[in-house]
Amino acid sequence: GAAIVVDALSQEGLSEEPVQQDTRAVEGATDAGGAKGNMGKKLARQRRKSTRRKPARKPRGGQDNNEEVEEDGDDEENEDEDEEENGRQREHPFIVTEPGEVARGKKNGLDYLFHLYDQCREFLIQVQNIAKERGEKCPTKVTNQVFRYAKKAGASYINKPKMRHYVHCYALHCLDEEASNALRRAFKERGENVGAWRQACYGPLVAIAARDGSWDIDSIFNSHPRLSVWYIPTRLRQLCHAQRSRLCTVSAASSSVSGGETTSAAARHHRQHH
Amino acid sequence: GAAIVVDALSQEGLSEEPVQQDTRAVEGATDAGGAKGNMGKKLARQRRKSTRRKPARKPRGGQDNNEEVEEDGDDEENEDEDEEENGRQREHPFIVTEPGEVARGKKNGLDYLFHLYDQCREFLIQVQNIAKERGEKCPTKVTNQVFRYAKKAGASYINKPKMRHYVHCYALHCLDEEASNALRRAFKERGENVGAWRQACYGPLVAIAARDGSWDIDSIFNSHPRLSVWYIPTRLRQLCHAQRSRLCTVSAASSSVSGGETTSAAARHHRQHH
DNA sequence: AGAAGGACCAGTGGTCCGTA
DNA sequence: AGAAGGACCAGTGGTCCGTA
Secondary structure, eight states: OOOOOOOTGGGOOEEEEOOOOOOOOOOOOOOTTOOEETTEEOOOOOOOOOOOOOOSSOOTTOOOSSOOOOOOOOOSOOOTTTOSSSOEEEEOOBOOOOTTOOOOSSOBOHHHHHHHHHHHHHHHHHHHHHHHHHTOOOOSSOOHHHHHHHHHTTOTTOOHHHHHHTHHHHHHHHHOHHHHHHHHHHHHHTTOOHHHHHHHTHHHHHHHHHHHSSOOHHHHHHTSTTTTTSOOOHHHHHHHHHHHHHHHHHHHHHHHTSSOOSOHHHHHTTTOOO | OOOOOOOSGGGOOEEEEOOOOOOOOOOOSOOTTOOOBTTBOOOOOOOOOOOOOOOSSOOTTOOOSSOOOOOOOOOSOOOTTTOSSSOEEEEOOBOOOOTTOOOOSSOBOHHHHHHHHHHHHHHHHHHHHHHHHHTOOOOSSOOHHHHHHHHHTTOTTOOHHHHHHTHHHHHHHHHOHHHHHHHHHHHHHTTOOHHHHHHHTHHHHHHHHHHHSSOOHHHHHHTSTTTTTSOOOHHHHHHHHHHHHHHHHHHHHHHHTSSOOSOHHHHHTTTOOO
């Protein structure tokens, strides 16, 4: 079997999360809303009332499906690292740190964030190896199956919403580490929060797609071995597309109205499509 | 917009299918079954009773989603090609034909079958072009989206279950046309039905994977431009895997018990995995 | 019987929003 | 307020099985 090594670094800093009660109100059949945000069809959603309560530990000895994983053999309610009370664990929030800097207090740093992406890729490789051995179809990306596998392997601190949230930050780290580091230092110095830093990561990536000339963010992702296992974030894709269109429009306007005072790079994109 | 050309050949031979009543019996909460076929977890399924009746024509002027497609402008109940009565159309069944042979009577030939695969690929390319223009994510395979697009484009004779059913037959046609042609002639001569011919297509494909040495049916599919847009059929994947395992076992046994009277090709695969 | 395809269902990609 | 992640949902891959 493929042995799973859970990095010690990864276990750093968990905070607490009370047992989820989940008593959501059911929205009545309010046809109202007409809610169209900028994303288009953002329909009014109803969430079913549910009173699910995650079992403290999955029922042992009921290896229900075929993704077996080696586990460290701890029994009973493990009261994880003398944290107080009976609350569900939740990762410490991220803060903007410089490269190499360890976060102090109940926080996690950005090196740790990027480390999680590398870990996910390792889990993917293990899932791929198992699939190949069995002659089953083999995922090329970090899929739900991989997240499930990671959880079973004990990496409970990995989850899909988190990883998807920061993919583009990791992308910048992979594609232009210098620029990524500079951005981190700048945002740390300015005392910005993680959300602001995260937003700021989009710009340099769009610039990379522009510099590359093709605006093809897919091929940029796919040509990088560590990045290629991640789906392109919708937002990044939209930004690249929007920026390209803007550039086309500008270049079209300037070359038809005035004498083309914009860059020649812009001109090259004139009416590239249609 | 991307113009869609529906091939005249494709319109050949429709038969009739009465309006679907769909009065399925709801299976009671019969926990019974325990039904485990060779595929593993083949649970007892319940199908909901439904009395859906496909509208004769989709409600015009309600271009509900964003996959617009040029349509030929025929109105009203079009009583498709003076076929008798008011029945839903259904494609003529396939028969085993030689290369170049046109099926007589209410039948379709295998050249027509293979032609459908090429058409699907063309529909995929159109879907890809639209996606690229819009900066949306771009499918690399014939997906549900492509089947939906094909249907909207008027290619109602294309549907997912049919296309998936014969993928491996098309694969043989792509990868070794000589062998495919020979098989067609042999099965026609013997008067075999389409099902038998279809089954027989698996063997030569497994042989190709073996000859290739790697047993990697994915890479065989992906290295062929017309084939690479199709998902590997589960059955074919299983057969390749099973055959490789068998070969490994034989070669392991012969080299440890007797003096290795099996082929050296088999020996090369000895304990290739684990 | 041999075969075409509507329609089902488990598990996916994507991310909202109840939670703290 | 800023942030982590359970859980939801529309649309997918896969193919069964009611249909003729």
